[in-house]
Amino acid sequence: MAGALTPRRRALLAAGAALLLAGHAGLAAAADGADLFATHCAECHSLREGRDKVGPSLFGINGRTAAASAGFAYSEAMRRSAIQWNGLTLDAYLEAPAARVPGNRMGFGGLPDAAERKALIAYLAGIK
């Protein structure tokens, strides 16, 4: 029978699953910023300098002025916001994008968990 699990294969699979679980628990404890970025943001944002996707590149976002990725067609709301991106303004925006910058075009509802926002923002601050 092709594909049947021999006891040996079963044991190997179980060991692999245990390792995966252990690794995942470690990530969850640290609220891994890279993981959060991949899950919530990477679909629309690149971290490469000058590489815009549906959203603008987030390279060096901590310290940038809002709407500063040259060549990206920002909404008027974002261009007029005059936000200086730092830990505080990123936290407020990512918690509730539509409320913080009314009329902006980011199609993301917000990240309600404060610890996750903190980990994600710390990760982004390191990309520069």
Ligand code: HEC
């Ligand atoms: C569905 C696509 C989408 C997702 C998902 C998304 N964004 Fe955005 N983001 C955008 C768009 C589009 C803009 C530009 C908004 C505008 O011009 O009004 C933007 C703008 C931004 C800005 C302002 C950039 C600047 O140059 O001023 C930041 C910061 C940002 N996003 C961070 C994030 C983070 C962090 C995540 C993940 C938690 C995320 N975004 C998820 C589409 C997205």
